[in-house]
Amino acid sequence: MKAIRFDGDNVALAEIPVPVIAGESLVRVVAVGVCNTDLEIVRGYAGFRGTLGHEFVGVVESSPDPSWIGARVVGEINCGCGSCARCAAGDPRHCSDRTVLGIVNRDGAMAEYVSLPERNLLRVPDCVSDDRAIFVEPLAAACEILHQVAIDDSTTVALIGDGKLGLLIGQVLATTGARLTAYGRHRSKLAVLETKGATVRLSSDGHEDVRGAFDVVVEASGSTSGFAMAQAIVRPRGTIVLKSTIHGDVPFDATSLIVNEVTLVGSRCGRFEWALEMLEHGVVDVESMISRRMRLDDGDAVLAAAAEPGVLKVLVEVGDERN
Numbered sequence: 001m002k003a004i005r006f007d008g009d010n011v012a013l014a015e016i017p018v019p020v021i022a023g024e025s026l027v028r029v030v031a032v033g034v035c036n037t038d039l040e041i042v043r044g045y046a047g048f049r050g051t052l053g054h055e056f057v058g059v060v061e062s063s064p065d066p067s068w069i070g071a072r073v074v075g076e077i078n079c080g081c082g083s084c085a086r087c088a089a090g091d092p093r094h095c096s097d098r099t100v101l102g103i104v105n106r107d108g109a110m111a112e113y114v115s116l117p118e119r120n121l122l123r124v125p126d127c128v129s130d131d132r133a134i135f136v137e138p139l140a141a142a143c144e145i146l147h148q149v150a151i152d153d154s155t156t157v158a159l160i161g162d163g164k165l166g167l168l169i170g171q172v173l174a175t176t177g178a179r180l181t182a183y184g185r186h187r188s189k190l191a192v193l194e195t196k197g198a199t200v201r202l203s204s205d206g207h208e209d210v211r212g213a214f215d216v217v218v219e220a221s222g223s224t225s226g227f228a229m230a231q232a233i234v235r236p237r238g239t240i241v242l243k244s245t246i247h248g249d250v251p252f253d254a255t256s257l258i259v260n261e262v263t264l265v266g267s268r269c270g271r272f273e274w275a276l277e278m279l280e281h282g283v284v285d286v287e288s289m290i291s292r293r294m295r296l297d298d299g300d301a302v303l304a305a306a307a308e309p310g311v312l313k314v315l316v317e318v319g320d321e322r323n
């Protein structure tokens with residue numbers, strides 16, 4: 001089968017065997033999204049080698065449980081060992097022996113087929129198109145914030161970053177009724193958050209007027225300047241949520257965090273069920289975030305396209321079938 005792979009130096013389309021992992025389900029991939037994490041992996045994040053991609057929708061081709069065969073599915077990306085204390089507690093996302101689809105020791109979904117345990121699979125309701133389904137994983141990551149931090153209509157929240165993940169986070173935050181201000185570099189990208197009731201501001205306009213103003217600041221820009229800004233605009237005893245996967249070190253001013261008693265919250269993957277429900281009910285607008293449609297055969301060009309300024313989601317179509 002064809003797969004887009006990273007060998008530590010280069011990304012290229014390769015011909016590899018269809019994955020056969022005992023006890024797992026084989027999924028024929030229909031579409032896969034390019035994520036910023038993929039771009040960070042190519043810069044060295046997580047030291048990953050293998051097939052890239054973790055935001056997919058596909059159809060189950062074979063499974064130990066035949067009831068899955070033919071089901072249209074998305075897949076939770078973390079695969080726990082199944083036997084440690086974290087896994088037993090129902091939290092395979094933090095199993096120390098986990099593999100992560102296309103990120104840690106497990107070939108990803110930028111391929112004709114992908115293998116996952118059936119416990120990782122979720123059926124996609126008919127009303128959720130393939131185009132929407134590829135957003136389940138990043139949307140779940142956005143929803144994770146609401147599981148970690150109490151946010152309601154009395155909370156003042158600032159979002160920094162108007163990339164793919166930032167725009168999903170902004171839409172999820174807007175569902176809480178929080179008083180949301182979104183900072184970004186592109187008025188055109190921020191427009192979707194304005195329609196959800198957020199105040200939108202350009203980061204370039206500065207933030208002197210909002211020093212120490214926000215209960216919660218979500219940093220999703222993935223830049224060091226974004227982190228510095230988060231520290232400047234969070235209120236004393238407020239919370240900063242770190243939502244970007246960045247390869248490399250991020251310098252920060254520890255003194256201001258300590259003196260102001262700021263809570264730092266790291267935030268990564270979330271549960272898929274809630275995200276699927278949001279897509280089912282049309283709570284978030286994701287279609288408008290698809291900037292380009294490409295094919296698996298485009299190989300490394302799909303990553304180059306996703307890295308271009310102003311490009312949001314690059315959707316990679318695999319095979320011929322479309323829903």
Ligand SMILES: [Zn+2]
Pocket residue numbers: 035036037054055137138
């Ligand atoms: Zn992702």
Ligand SMILES: [Zn+2]
Pocket residue numbers: 080081082083084085086087092095096097098
């Ligand atoms: Zn485990």
